[in-house]
Structures are given as structure tokens and as C-alpha cells.
Amino acid sequence: MAVFTDENGNPRSEPMIDEQGNPVLCRAAVAARDRMIEQLCALPPIAPALDAIIERFGVDAIAEVTGRSRRLIVGADGRQKLQSRSPRANLVETKAFMDGDKRILVFSDAGGTGRSYHADLSAKNQARRVHFLLEPGWRADAAIQGLGRTNRTNQASAPLFRPVTTDVRGERRFISTIARRLDSLGALTRGQRQTGGQNLFDPADNLESSYAKEALHRWFGLLFQGKLDAVSLRRFQELTGLSIENPDGSLADDLPPIQRWLNRILALPIALQNAIFDEFLGLVEARVDAARAAGTLDLGVETIAVERYEIVSDTLLRTDTISGATTHLLELEIARALKPLTFERLEGLHALADPQHRPVRNVRSGRIALVVPARSLLTDEGARIARFELIRPLKRTWMSADDLAESNWEPVDHEIFRECWRGEIDEAAASLSVERLHLATGLLLPVWDKLPVDHVRVSRIAARDGRSLLGREVPAAHVPALYRALGLGEGAPLAPHVVVEAVLATGRAMEVASVDPLTLKRSLVNGAQRLELTGWLAARLDWYKAQGCFTEIIRFQTRLFVPLETALDVVSAITRG
Template sequence: MLTEGQKTQRRRVHVTLELPWSADRAIQQFGRTHRSNQTSAPQYRLLFTNLGGEKRFASIVAKRLESLGALTQGDRRAGPSLSAFNYDSTYGKRALTMVYRGIMEQDSFPVVPPRCSDNQASIEEFITEAKVALVSVGIIRDATVCNGKVAGKLSGRIVDADMHDVARFLNRLLGLAPDIQNRLFDLFISILDVVLHNARREGQLDSGIVDIKGKNIELKEPPKTVHVDSLSGASTILFTFTIDRGVTWESAKAMLDGRENDGAGSSNDGFYESKREWMGRRHFTLALEGSTEGIYKIIRPAIGEALREMPLSELKGKYRKVSSIDKVSKGWQDEYDVSSKQCMHGSKCKVGSYCTVGRRLQEFNILGGLILPVWGTIEKALAKQVYQNHKRIRVVRLVTTNDNQRIVGLFIPNAAVESVLTGLQWVQDIND
């Protein structure tokens, strides 16, 4: 136990070599080193292999920790390594249903399965392997081999109770060979990313307190006092920031060169070009292997490092490696320049100048200071917005680049600023 009376005050590290089957027992173990009279909380390190099925253990513990409340609800940085592996959620259940429907050929996959090409034959081969695997672990029941036009194909059914049971899916993966186990798990994660992206785009994803990141974050203009409480005299303040999220070609090239010079990279590190065109052009990305073998950090010209790392199978499925430096530098610079003025949807985007998807330079508004007394007014103003992702209240946090000023408050979309300020002025007039 590390207390004030002890001579050594170094922070402790609790290493778990194998997670217990019960999440409650894991919490009990953590509690043995996390006590009320400690001077600092220990760091927890959970060790497990990269096999898809073994991640079930981390999923169980993460779900239990999240149910404790404030650990991850109040500050999402409190336990990001755990919540990142909690797949047994509403979005996880939705993603699993899409996986099963794709394997049973009731619907098409929203992504290309791992190590498959756009060629339908390779996808059908994967589906056949997946069916055999799921039959072997009892997820697909009443399996039969078809005759006639679809002779040789495997048919069967997945009961309704299993369609949303993420825990059972991860549990049964443990009984599969590593290759198909990882391919099925990668497919599940890729589809989950699509589900989360759609929820985020529609403004339905609850992310807690969101940290706003960028290469350069600066105040665009002096903060404005937009409301003063008549009783306390406290102010509500509008901060407007300019955020540059991009990575220049020179910086990207330096990242890759640094890895190669240090001998820390892998043979798959490098620049990649998308196999498909988007809005009339192909896009470029830099992939660097992360701390886990076969998992890559993705850096893009417009938005910098992506939040999610990408498995090698998905990387090679969506992109092809480019050896021509001239080709990459031109494509990278073009995307860097274009993204300063428009979103990734192009000049014909339905949202117009208010869309920030894939835009490098952004204007970002945060309402700080006194918030609770005017919460209802802000909520009503946002509810009037046309687009769904502009209606949701989000708590954000950022730090300016030059002076390290930390701001926490409510994110106000550009399209909603006028409506919010009008509502606050109306409240001010009533109070006066």
C-alpha cells in the first residue's frame, strides 16, 4: 500500500497476466491495490493475446467497469483502454446482427471482409469458410448441404437469441482456429466502426467529454460575454477557435523516414492509395505499425491521425501501397490544399459550408462559463436545427497550441450560433 507515511512514493503498476472469467472477480482484484488511503491510484495493465476470441475477457471487464458510473462517464480519459474493448453494447449488437445476416446471405456486408477483394468469388469463399466455422461452434444450427443450383452450399439458421448475443459470439470464437477467428473478429470490428460512424454522423453517439485535437488550435477572436446572470453576476462566454487538423507532406514524409532510420518500422509501413475513387479522386494515407503487431496507425492529409487503428487485412483490402514518391507527394498536397476550403463531400455537399467532415481548417465554437442556468435555452436553440448532428448537446475540451489555455464547455455548431445567441439575449432581457 502506497501511503503518505511510506518512504517510496513512486506510482504502482498492477499487471494482470490473465483476466478472471468473472468481471466481478476482476474488479475485486483491482480493488486490492486501489484503496481509499492511497496517495495515487495505480496504473492497470491488462495482458491478452491478439486473438479475436481472447478479447472477450477485456470486453467483460470493460462492461463491468463502465457500469460503475463515474469512472468513464465523467471523464472519458479515465479508462480509455478498457472502454475501447467493450463490444457488448447497443452498437455491438447491431454490428453482430449485420455480420450474421451477411454470412447467412440475407444481406450484403457494409464492408469488404478481411483479405477479400471486391471480386464476389473471394467474398463467397469467405462466407463458406465462415459458415463452416460457425457450424462447428454451434452458432449456425440445423446445417445441411444444399442440392440443385446451389449444390454444395451450406445452409442453416441462427436463432433470434444468438443474433444479438455478442458475449456468446466472442466466447465461441475461442474454439476456432486462429486464422478464421481473427478474420471473423476483424469483420465484426470493421462493421462496428461503420455503425459507430453512422451514429456519430447522426448525432446519436454518446462519447462523454470529447477531447478536440488538432495540429494547431488558436483563438480566432477575443472571447465574447453573451449572457450575465442577474443573481450571481457570473458570465456565459462564447469562445471561437480556428483548428488545423492536417499533416503537411513534409511532416508525413519525415514521420516515415524517422521510422525507417530508427529501424522501428515494418515492411508494410508506407504510403497507400485508396482502391476506390471518392468524389472523383483517390485518396492517400500514411500507415505506420502501432504497438500491436499487424495493427496500423492511419495518418491522412486533412485530419491527421485517425482515432481508430486499422488491421493490416483491412488496410490492404481498402488501399494499395504506392512506391512512387512523386505520385504520393502530389496527391497528398492536393488533398491537403483542397481540404482547407471544403469538406470531403465536395462543393455540392447538401450541408454546404456547415459540413466539417474531412475538412482540415475548422471554426469551432465553445460556450463556457455559466452554463447550467441557461441549459434549457441552449437545448431549445439546438433542437431547432435542421441537421440531426447539430441538435445534440456535446461537452468538449481543448487546449490551445501557443499558450496551453484549457477550455471546457458546450460545442455550438456554426449553424446554431445565431439561434443560441438570440435565445440567450431573450433570457437576458427577461431577467433585466
């Protein structure tokens, strides 16, 4: 560039040219450009996703329904050649997939308009569709339209959706938009949430939820206080252009919304993106976990697939005086098919040779689990809570590092771990999980305020034979309070096993149907959970001990406990007496 001074004395610059009018190039810049081009051309080629899939499986196995008029394919001789595709090619490819001649279908936005690829009962190919959502882009409506191509009426089976993402945390920004749009689509078309999403995403995946917005507000506070490890306040404001600081040095009241924050984060280097998202998601998951533990996590309508269900009891709660609509409380016994994680699948997901993956066994129950590191939670004060995920044959749980160190889980040899894992698999395959729950069904709006406010869960119980029930779950511990709130007295007494299970699961004290006004509760004694009876009479202490209870003097006071191992038999005996 040639520097000159204008008529006002201000320095200016313009491209420099020689006597022939040719631009004068900077030799250092030209050398840097040539070196960059040389390095780029030395990199191995990366095929687009569509071409990579076709190259892997071959054109004879894949039906391509896209807007491409030409494509490179590998011929029988192993050489690439350019193939032209007519507008009718998409029709031929669609027919080949629906007839079962080609088992794989790849379609784009251009191929997802006006066509259906579901397992139609009139089609030859009625296999269950496994729909991989690849490169969804930023348009949620286009992705939803594509998902709708494989989920239609008159189908042999519903599709299995699998969103595919990379390890870039920012990609959750796009997936969360799709998750939010799916749920809103269900609310608009079917009058309920989760109809569109069908539990496809976890609440922690939605980065535009109330939990995420609250977590972002706290993230800004921690950033302002300098308690984040990923980035400092000064660097964040320089890189993103977002100002969260007032001129007087205080935290701004009008903080950037989460949509703007997400868009600015996506412009940062990948490593910095991931570090920021890890801390932010730690705040989000801490709030989601707290809401789930408190029973206030709003999941919309959750579908529970069961093998069968039976109505044990049906209690009429209310009859509307105008419409005659009724509200019922059903006690259901549901049987679920156990779907354990096979040992081969476990080895494919997690390398057992990794020193961070620890096989453990519970010394009390004898159950086994694989401990793997999980994302740390972040408290509102900025402190990190290290967590581990316990992968078990039938479920997954999360524990903090401190809780895991104080628990009964101990390391176990790999050979013993393999044998125990397969033993639990065989045990699960030969049985069904049978449980009981209470479901309020019918006209619920007039009694909604009488239902427990700390447990809001609307469920659809769907059996294999096609029967289904829709209602709101009522924990067993809240059933007596619901009867009293509706003026129905105490209602039918709960079975002893229901009382024991409810107290152990929720920690809520419950009354025991007996001669004496007994209450069963969960107490922490010497670091262990116990079942304790209160309200007993001292004159009948020997009788309680004869039924299997035991006493312990704590702080000069005699307390009565029920053994955990025989709790059901002891409570049943007390109820009969």
C-alpha cells in the first residue's frame, strides 16, 4: 500500500502500482499465501457425508433422493466416473427403497418434500426405519419436515430417530432449536407437549429452556466475579463483542439473551467453545438434576411402554355436576420388559482397559457397575462438583466423587466383573419388572390444585396389546392427603409393601394401618438409612419386638426400628395385629 496525505493533512493509503499500472505485491504475503496453499493441498481429502456413505456401501445398496443432477461414483472396475441423473431418478430410487430392493435411503431437503418413506402397510419394505439426522443445519422446520417423512399413519412400526452430532459443543445450539420446535409442534398439532419430541431429547439438551436461561444468568455472574476457568471477563468481551459491564464497573442489568450469547460463542475457537460449554452445561445440568430430584421437572407427556398393565383398584374422586365427567384414581400394576445392556455393547461403548473406567461391585447388594467420568456440575458459587456415571446392566446413575468414596462400591477384578455382568443379564432376561403406581385420570382440571405440587408428571401408559391410559401420576405417599383434600376420608388403606416402598423411595413419612396410630418414616442413624416407627405405645413394646422390630437407645431415648431385610413381613404383621 502507498501512503499519502490528503488535502486536509490526514494520512491515507491506496494500492501501490508500478509504472505499467500493475499492482505491486508484498513478497512476504505472496510467500505466505503460497505456503498456505501448499499445506492445504497436502492435506488428505475429506469426502462429503453423502459421497462417503455411497462409497462405503455402494450405489447398488443406497437409494439417493437428492437434488443432484450429477455425481461421482465408483464403477465395477474401481475407477471413478461421472454419472448424470435425470429428474425421474428420484422416483426410481424411492420405489427401489419402498420395494426393499435397496435397504438404505439418503435424502436431502430437496428429496424430503412431497414424499413418504415410512413403513407403510401397503409397501413391500415394512422394516422398521432407523432415521439418522445428519447435518440438520440451522433451520429447525426443515429438519422437522425431514423427520416427518418416516413417521406417518398406516405404518407397520414407528421409526427410531438418531440425531448425529460431532464433539463440538456448539452443535447443541442447533439440536436444541430442533428439540424446542419439536415440542412446540406437538403443542400446536396435538394439544400437548412432547407429542412432536416423543422424549427424543433430554431437558438438559434444550439450551433455550428456563433452566438454561437461569443458568446463563448465573454464568454471567461467575464470569464477572472471575470464578470461571475457561475464559476471563476481559477476553470474553474482546472475542465476542458482548459487554456485560457497566461504565462504573458493576454487572449490567440488561444482560445479552441466550440466543445472542450462543451465536457469539459459535464464532470462537473450538477448544474455547468446548471449555465454555462444559462450564455452562454444568450449571444447566445441576438445575435439571435438582428439579428432577424434587419432582418438579416438567417433561410434558411421557410415554411409558409396558408389556401389560392391570387395574388393581378404581376410586371415583369427583363427578362434574354439569357435564357428568368423572375423575378417577387408578391403582395400576404394570409389567415392563427389562432391556439390559449386553456386555459386548458395553465393551463397544467404553474401553474397559481405560484406567479411568473402573469396574466396581456393591458389597451389600452384590450388584456390579462400571464407573466412568461424567461432566462436573457447577454450583452457583463457581465450585466444581466432580461426578461419575455408574453404568449398570439395567440403568444408569450419577454420583458425586465424595458420595462414591463413602458408598459401598468397591473395585472388582475384570473377570469377576464380566461374570457378574452376564449373570445379571441372564437374570433380567428371565423376568419382568413389576411395579405399582397410582394414576389420576379423567377430568383433572378441577382437581389439579389438590394433586401434589412437588410431583408433576403426566404419563401415558401404553401396553403392547394397544391399550393405553393417560393421566397424572400420584405417589403413594400423597394418596391419603389427596383423599382428605377431596373430602373422601382416608380412603382404602395402602398395602404394606406400597407403604414400605414409598417411604424408602421418597423419604416421606406414612401412616401404617394398625390398632395404634403408627407412622413409618426413614431416618438416618450412624450414617445409614433405617425405617423407624413412631407413635407406638410403651405398653406394647414387647409385642412390637415379637413381630420383628428392634430398639436402640439414642440420647437416652428408646427408638423403635424395622429391619430393612424383613421390612415387608414386619409391617404386614403389625398391620394384621
